[in-house]
Amino acid sequence: MILLENVYYKYEPEGIEALRGVSLQIRDGEHLALIGPNGCGKTTLIRHFNALLLPTSGKVTVGGHDTNEPKHQADIRSLVGMVFQNPDNQIVGMTVEEDVAFGPENLRLPTVEIKKRVVEALGRVGISELVVRNIENLSGGEKRLVAIAGVLAMQPRYIALDEPTAFLDPAASTRVLKIIDKLHSEGVGIIHITHNMAEAALTQRIVVMNEGRVYLDGTPREIFAKFGMLKQIGMQLPPITELLIKLKESGLPVRTDIVEMEDALVQIRSLAGKFKD
């Protein structure tokens, strides 16, 4: 479990607080989306999960280890893998296998185990065929998958992804999202920063951040039902929810706490049925 207790963080001693009293509990195997306007502290928050940043005050514990304790930081970084927004800023190796091996090499695993983990991690993200490819010859989507594989090779319990579909075309985005979903179904906890509400709607829980604080926390249905509060901080709704709200505003009897396409279709079909009758 990742537990944050009243966490404050300042980048500079005299600077403004990037996090202001964040308390949060993330269970093992949970799929959580972190949303909020730019500069609200999402990236700062997830960097606390694997001790890249340490709280100015408050406490962060991961798997029972306090991130402030230097002796536990190596264990914490093995428990929580971090995928950065730009894979070019994360990939260290010249070839795919070299980069994926970087984490296991740091864990001082024997060569046989490193090779096994590289093969396994590339297989899990479905890019085994890229093993000896030069990083410079990969597409943006492939680089993103290499970055995820590099983290998976350390066999983490959680993966924190900072906008994993940013700058990707729809096909590459879908591929990355499918992999994330698959990892979640394998039991890996996913913490997923996104600006895409349709992506957030597919998770189990959404945490909305604003001005360094947790603004809203709940299931996608609960969060998108509070559309007024979301609009207040400049957030949008998933297109499906937005459509249903517009229908309701025009006087049609539809539910507005719907976030998935299938549920929306059921609503619209039943509505069409009523008009037919």
Place this chain on the structure above:
Amino acid sequence: MYHTGSFIKGQSLIYNLDPRIKLAATICLSVFILWVKPLTAFVIGIALFCAALANGIHLRTIGQALKPLLFFIVLIFLAHALFNEGEALVRIPRLGLSLSYTGLQQGFFVVWRFLCLIVAAILLTLTTTPSQMIAAIKHFLRPLKILHVPVDDIAVMIMLALRLMPILFTEKERIETAQKARGYNLRQSGFIMRIKAFLSLVMIVLSGVFRRADELALAMEGRNYRRQERTSLVELRLTSPDYFALTFLGIFSVIFIALNYYFS
């Protein structure tokens, strides 16, 4: 498309050799190329070209590697051909230069040595992955650990340098394209303006690289990188082809030394 220093996947005897043997052989050959008499260097060069072709390295790849150096190759050749004191074949009185047979011969051999060094380097980098190369360098630097030289850190530094180099060029091209897109035409500017533009380009590229390096350092920390001894994906183990290559290199070294004395 070949990029300087890049590895191309393939299968041949050289590919399967231990990277330490390849690195040692390249260093040894480079010393020979620079030290031996011109005719011996010529023989070494022929042997190197044959080795490159036998290992599936196309002449086109060698050409691509030489392309960026073409200007320097021509410059070196002309400097030797035109500034050598020998019996003049052609005189250029206006410039006070003369083209001599000795100069042409000397220019040819200097360029030949240069080409041999490049082919040796291509042969090494094309057939050795960066991680194999780093493992070999780390192995040779290992004795320095007694003097508390951070060998593991040096290996990671080499890896990062190799990784950041193409990014540096991409960043430069990206900025130049952005400048052109906003109507900036360097070709129409004067010399001073060009120097100024170059300096400002360097500053922008460097600031981008520093920012990227900062983020990369954070990502490495996130993947548990610390200043400590690391294990490696590459397992260095000498096998029979390596011993065969060592013997082969030893025999050739003796032949080259003998040839060198024969031609002197």
